[in-house]
Amino acid sequence: MSFIRSVSAARAPRHDLYVGIHKGMRAFMCETLRRLGCMDPDDDVELAETLDGVSLLLDFCRGHLEHENAVIHPALEAHRAGAAQQASEDHADHETSLAIISAQIAQVRESSGCTRTRAALRLYRLLAIFVGENFLHMHMEETDHNEALWLACSDAELIELEHRIHAMIQPAEMALALRWMIPAMTPAERLAVMGPLREAVPPAVFESLLDDVRPHLDARALAKLESGLRRAA
Ligand SMILES: [Fe+2]
Structure with a gap:
């Protein structure tokens, strides 16, 4: 086919x-x-x-x-x-x-x-x-x-x-999944994952996951994610 x-x-x-x-x-x-x-x-x-x-x-x-x-x-x-x-x-x-x-x-x-x-x-x-x-x-x-x-x-x-x-999923596998998933998603999809995740894990864990993702987002994508997370807080 x-x-x-x-x-x-x-x-x-x-x-x-x-x-x-x-x-x-x-x-x-x-x-x-x-x-x-x-x-x-x-x-x-x-x-x-x-x-x-x-x-x-x-x-x-x-x-x-x-x-x-x-x-x-x-x-x-x-x-x-x-x-x-x-x-x-x-x-x-x-x-x-x-x-x-x-x-x-x-x-x-x-x-x-x-x-x-x-x-x-x-x-x-x-x-x-x-x-x-x-x-x-x-x-x-x-x-x-x-x-x-x-x-x-x-x-x-x-x-x-x-x-x-x-x-x-073990923590290291989850971190690897997010490192590839988040940059590959639309801004709305990123927020739909990272918003609930922030509520579900301790702040230090969330910051560490965000640190893994950050280098793989360009400045515009990162600004949209951070302002979205601020609005959702
Ligand atoms: Fe499959």
Whole structure:
């Protein structure tokens, strides 16, 4: 199918479990792929930093799969048997891809010279395919899954599902998610996440999370977020 034909028209806003985290993941994937593509394989320090960044992305993707499998797929299946089948099959494929890419990272680390250069290019191509497949998969979730979830669940029930996912996430993983999500969002979406977050965590934790995000916002985006947070206080 051509996914571009399945981009739906604007509809009445409902709580969207996917849009924020998927915007963050798209940004994280694109930036990691870009860095890998321009990595100097003969620079040991640059290589180690870049490969650590790829590993971090893979770990983040594994966690994301686990959250969706544990919370969202059962909700979809409760609505209609088989509603999560395509996504579950995709997730199994993604697990295999993650293992292949992880093994290729090890190959790059262990090789040298021309062998390392070739191994690095193979890693870049594997990651590019994984990113491409994920982009189409995320679109399917944001359209087909949201349609099913919006039929089956109230917004309050969707927010409850979201809270169950948040309860599975360790602080470091949450900080990493926000570092990529917040800069990738619209100003209104940023405020919709950071406003309630400020009420939910101790002030020092909130300031630390904001400090992680701040360097990745331009001056205009940061001014909008800070004035929005002041108005909401
Ligand atoms: Fe997924």
